[in-house]
Amino acid sequence: MTVNGTLHHIADGDYSATVATGGATLVALTRGGEDLIATFDAEAEVGVGYKGRVLAPWPNRIADGRYTWAGVEYQLGVNEPATGTALHGLALWMPWEVVRHDGTAITLSLAMPGSLGYPFPLELEITYAVDAETGLAVRFIARNAGNVAAPVGLSLHPYLTLGDRPVDAFTLALEAERYLAVDDRLLPTGLVDVAGTPLDFRGGAPLDGVFVDHAYAAPAGDWEAVLRGPDGAVGVASDAPWVQVHTADAMGRICLAVEPMTCPPDAFNGPADAVALAPGAVRELTFGIRALD
Secondary structure, X not given: OEOXXXXXXXXXXXXXXXXXXXXXXXEEEEEOOEEOEOOOOOOOOOOHHHXXXXXXXXXXXXXXXXXXXXXXXXXXXXXXXXXXXXXXXXXXXXXXXXXXXXXXXXXXXXXXXXXXXXXXXXXXXXXXXXXXOOEEEEEEEEEEOOXXXXXXXXXXXXXXXXXXXXXXXXXXXXXXXXXXXXXXOOOEEEEEEOOOOOOOOOOOEEOOOOOOEEEEEOOOOOEEEEEEEOOEEEEEEEOOOEEEEEOOHHHOOXXXXXXXXXXXXXXXXXXXXHOEEOOOOEEEEEEEEEEEO
């Protein structure tokens, strides 16, 4: 066993991927041997910046790790001291089980019991599948295994990459009209129109010198965020209502996080209907990553 559990490989045509049972982590994705996401040595390290980790039962930050649900206040562990927040959920470090694995796809599951701060049992399942023509497809589902409604949000944390060059050499295209402004703790303060701001990537715009660590209200229906350079491009496609984009400044801006999300940051402190999942109900997140010529 590695520090990330057991590593599994899937491939089809020029596409291949590596998945770890620790956190059901997407460790690597390549086409023709070229990285499409930032990878790491999964046998020896957990990977900085939550590379490839599943984010559940919440993505992004919860202010002070505190929220109120059905009239009861809960306190989560604060794991980002710099912002005083609870970041990226609970499932990302847990051991997942492989339930199906063939040459081109793998499905992992996690029976996540309730815990202090989050007393809501969930059944989680994620499938990674590669196709020679369409690239990687991901299906992530959560089922409320408890007897009361639970707050549940889902995401994954891939960092797109195009070789060793920094993102300043590339453009990003994302047809989103609004993003969430943030305070100095990276907590949302309200939706802002992208027009006239450096965070307007409609039609494609350079990332050179632009800091991004914001959630966008994604376009309705199917959308695709595309990181493009002179020698090619890589895209993340989804129909999720939110997408977090981050220029990974702490990692030298050598990759770009694009995280489809079922809810916005600090959603447990927002409207309940954005995260409420009834007993026995299922929430689903689907997205894909592909190389574009």
